[in-house]
Amino acid sequence: MSFLTVLYALLFYTATALFIVGLAYKIRQYATTPAPLKIPTTPAPTTTSGVVLRMAREVVLFESLFKSNKWIWIFGWMFHVSLALVILRHFRYFQESVWPLIVFIQPFGMYAGFFMVLGLLGLWVRRIFVERIRYITSPSDHLMLALLVGIGFSGLMMKFVEHTDIVAVKAFFLGLMRFDLQPLPTDAPLLIHLGLVALLLIIFPFSKLLHAPGVFFSPTRNQVDNPRERRHLAPWAAELDK
Amino acid sequence: MAAAKFDTPNMREYPSIPALQPDATAHLKSFPAAPDHNTFLGFPGELVENWQDKAIEKMGDLLGKYRGFRVFMDACVKCGSCTDKCHYFQGTSDPKNMPVARQDLLRSVYRRHFTLAGKYLPWLVGARDLTREVLDEWYNYFHQCSQCRRCSVFCPYGIDTAEVSMAAREIMDSIGYGQKYCNEILGKVQKVGNNLGLPGPALEATLEEFAEEISDETGCDVKIPLDVEGADVLLITPSADFFAEPHIDGLMGYAKVFHAAGISWTVSTYASEAANFSMFIGSYSNMKKVAERIRKAAIDLKVKRIVVGECGHAWRVAYSFWNTLTGVGSGADDPYAQQLQKQLDHSYPIPQHICELTWDLIQQNKLTFDKSGNDHRTVTFHDSCNVARATRMGTEPGGQFDIPRNVIKAVCNNYVDMDPDTIREVTYCCGGGGGLLTDDLMELRVKGALPRMEALKRVIDEDKVNAMAAICAICKAQFAKVMPYYGIPMDTIVSLHQLVKDAIILPGQGEEKAEPAAEATE
Structure with a gap:
């Protein structure tokens, strides 16, 4: 077994573990921290099903962003939807027999790669040229975009320019999942692509990527507007009644 | 402190976003509370000696008590959606009156003390230590937020600057740096x-x-x-x-x-x-x-x-x-x-x-x-x-x-x-x-x-x-x-x-x- 295969295997085990444990830790933290007061941004739904709908519009359509700024919305939405398609497309590399849905979306997922990179570049251009956004930008914000563009670009290279031995790649990942190491091809785009993906998994729970789980816990979006009808009391606040 | 002269902004014919004028309102500081205003409300009368430690401790306390504050500190991606939504930004052109920049005054310290990246790579993620300058910046700019929540309408994660400024003020009160207007009235x-x-x-x-x-x-x-x-x-x-x-x-x-x-x-x-x-x-x-x-x-x-x-x-x-x-x-x-x-x-x-x-x-x-x-x-x-x-x-x-x-x-x-x-x-x-x-x-x-x-x-x-x-x-x-x-x-x-x-x-x-x-x- 080559050194690179072992290295990447260890890298992916580590990255996946950090991703899962780190994310679980943060989600647990969000879920167990009380929201002592009713603070939905109103007008807000008065029922739980209404809140589910509001959250769905927020997560699927980026409703608030749409209200705010059409440029950020179009680039941001393009990136996220494309990313979702691309990730779904990649499921085939982790499945012995591929689900029909995953087969169906293969062509969409392939071309979504271009829109993903396009969306990212649009956001990056704004980050550099719009004064207000440049002002609030830290080096990490540029690096995050670079990382995602790097993943997208190296992926597109493999798909459209310099094919890798995808059958071997699939064997490698299926092997990883069964703790049965298989050799990984060693062409540069693949190694770059996989290295960056592992990096993304690792930094996910430590970075602004926490917006993904965070939005579901945002009290201004996930609370029902019924404070007069139901008494809403956090455990630490209930102590003060005694 | 006599109020300095200032110009009333010109009305704009069409809505437009002002060019940034850094520190345009850095000088605006509402009067801090007198000791007895603070103590009556259960806060220290004056800035306590170990205020840095106490402020960080209070921040940790609030992070554990308010899910909103916790999520809002983590979730911002700096997309810029809120940047032009605040009336104080529109009226003053001061970039620190952009909601995300106002939050970042606090978030930078949060990152330094409560995140791994901020602890080890502060320059990378814009993390800062809580210095006296930062504290005074908190005081001035968190008293330039009217907690109106307009920015929260436009945030894709519902981040509410009102919640952040409330937390900042609570932290400042807890170390004896309250605001006169609010605390006297209370x-x-x-x-x-x-x-x-x-x-x-x-x-x-x-x-x-x-x-x-x-x-x-x-x-x-x-x-x-x-x-x-x-x-x-x-x-x-x-x-x-x-x-x-x-x-x-x-x-x-x-x-x-x-x-x-x-x-x-x-x-x-x-x-x-x-x-x-x-x-x-x-x-x-x-x-x-x-x-x-x-x-x-x-x-x-x-x-x-x-x-x-x-x-x-x-x-x-x-x-x-x-x-x-x-x-x-x-x-x-x-x-x-x-x-x-x-x-x-x-x-x-x-x-x-x-x-x-x-x-x-x-x-x-x-x-x-x-x-x-x-x-x-x-x-x-x-x-x-x-x-x-x-x-x-x-x-x-x-x-x-x-x-x-x-x-x-x-x-x-x-x-x-x-x-x-x-x-x-x-x-x-x-x-x-x-x-x-x-x-x-x-x-x-x-x-x-x-x-x-x-x-x-x-x-x-x-x-x-x-x-x-x-x-x-x-x-x-x-x-x-x-x-x-x-x-x-x-x-x-x-x-x-x-x-x-x-x-x-x-x-x-x-x-x-x-x-x-x-x-x-x-």
């Missing part, structure tokens, strides 16, 4: 019963005077009852309604509505204040203490209903928080809240907004109006930020926009709305909310009023609007003060119930006068 309301510090006898005299004025005008015996045990309704209204213009006219409007509908009601000396500035400083314990005065007054006076007068943040505290804080509301299963809730009449909303009450009565045809009483006015309505984005009226989402407008249209013939981008859910703050209604921040207040003034000026020019109604004591006081800077007469701002007052016909009103007139024709 002392008054807890010692005397209202923000004004108006003692019982003075309040009684004032209310009698108003009642006489209404009785003289209408020929009806209208009362503004004080401390009447067994009244049906306890009215909790901002104390500005007892002494400031145009607030007083609103109070007289409520009195006429209660009288016309035959509802027995009372004001309480002990709880003669709807405002609860504890919200502005993020202090749960003080907010509960102030709200408990209302609970006590309701129990002592044995009322069945609690109605809240025209006040924005007070309606937020009442509508969204009273049930949580003190059990003023419905649906509790704990003994503390049930004790009060058994006494209340749950066929009415608890608490109920005065606009909900008036609109209910209008729908039941229990009030009579002569709309020509307002024919000298063309009216528009300013949605107050806290009412618009943190509360509701009626049973449907958005009732907080429709019900006040419905009431106005029921009593006025001439009504127009301002630019849709400046009202309802996306309304602009008056510029004086959130504990900033103090003379030492006049420059900020004038500049922050810019977007509202522009929208108002447009309907003044195009639709001959000469009255802007509001349902918030702070909005009314702020507009009366800043409108002259923009060349708009200060009496353009009116109370919503002032319009009701000028159109309502009380039962029996005018009958005595009508008789001599009839005789004269014989």
Whole structure:
């Protein structure tokens, strides 16, 4: 077994573990921290099903962003939807027999790669040229975009320019999942692509990527507007009644 | 510190986003609280010696107590969606008045102390140590946020700068660096019963005077009852309604509505204040203490209903928080809240907004109006930020926009709305909310009023609007003060119930006068 295969295997085990444990830790933290007061941004739904709908519009359509700024919305939405398609497309590399849905979306997922990179570049251009956004930008914000563009670009290279031995790649990942190491091809785009993906998994729970789980816990979006009808009391606040 | 001279911003012909002027309002610092203001509220009198450690400790405490604060610190991706939404940014061009930049003043310290990246790679993620400069920056810029939540409407994660600025103020209070305006007033309301510090006898005299004025005008015996045990309704209204213009006219409007509908009601000396500035400083314990005065007054006076007068943040505290804080509301299963809730009449909303009450009565045809009483006015309505984005009226989402407008249209013939981008859910703050209604921040207040003034000026020019109604004591006081800077007469701002007052016909009103007139024709 080559050194690179072992290295990447260890890298992916580590990255996946950090991703899962780190994310679980943060989600647990969000879920167990009380929201002592009713603070939905109103007008807000008065029922739980209404809140589910509001959250769905927020997560699927980026409703608030749409209200705010059409440029950020179009680039941001393009990136996220494309990313979702691309990730779904990649499921085939982790499945012995591929689900029909995953087969169906293969062509969409392939071309979504271009829109993903396009969306990212649009956001990056704004980050550099719009004064207000440049002002609030830290080096990490540029690096995050670079990382995602790097993943997208190296992926597109493999798909459209310099094919890798995808059958071997699939064997490698299926092997990883069964703790049965298989050799990984060693062409540069693949190694770059996989290295960056592992990096993304690792930094996910430590970075602004926490917006993904965070939005579901945002009290201004996930609370029902019924404070007069139901008494809403956090455990630490209930102590003060005694 | 004499207020420095400043220029009133020019009104923009088209909405435009200003170019950044770093530190344009770095010099604006509201007066810090005196030691006794702080200690009365349970905070250290002056900046404590180990304030850095204490501040970080407090931040950790809040992160564990408030999920919103925790999520908001982590979730921001710096997309820029909120950057042009704040009225203070639009009016001052200071980039630190962009909501995300304001949050980052705190978030940078959060990252340094509570995230791995900030601990080991501070330069990478914009993490900072809490230095004296950073603390002073917190003080100045977190007192340049009126907590109006406009930015939260546009944030894809619902990050609410109001919550962040409340947390920042709570941290500063906890180390002895409170703000004079808020903390002094919070002392008054807890010692005397209202923000004004108006003692019982003075309040009684004032209310009698108003009642006489209404009785003289209408020929009806209208009362503004004080401390009447067994009244049906306890009215909790901002104390500005007892002494400031145009607030007083609103109070007289409520009195006429209660009288016309035959509802027995009372004001309480002990709880003669709807405002609860504890919200502005993020202090749960003080907010509960102030709200408990209302609970006590309701129990002592044995009322069945609690109605809240025209006040924005007070309606937020009442509508969204009273049930949580003190059990003023419905649906509790704990003994503390049930004790009060058994006494209340749950066929009415608890608490109920005065606009909900008036609109209910209008729908039941229990009030009579002569709309020509307002024919000298063309009216528009300013949605107050806290009412618009943190509360509701009626049973449907958005009732907080429709019900006040419905009431106005029921009593006025001439009504127009301002630019849709400046009202309802996306309304602009008056510029004086959130504990900033103090003379030492006049420059900020004038500049922050810019977007509202522009929208108002447009309907003044195009639709001959000469009255802007509001349902918030702070909005009314702020507009009366800043409108002259923009060349708009200060009496353009009116109370919503002032319009009701000028159109309502009380039962029996005018009958005595009508008789001599009839005789004269014989």
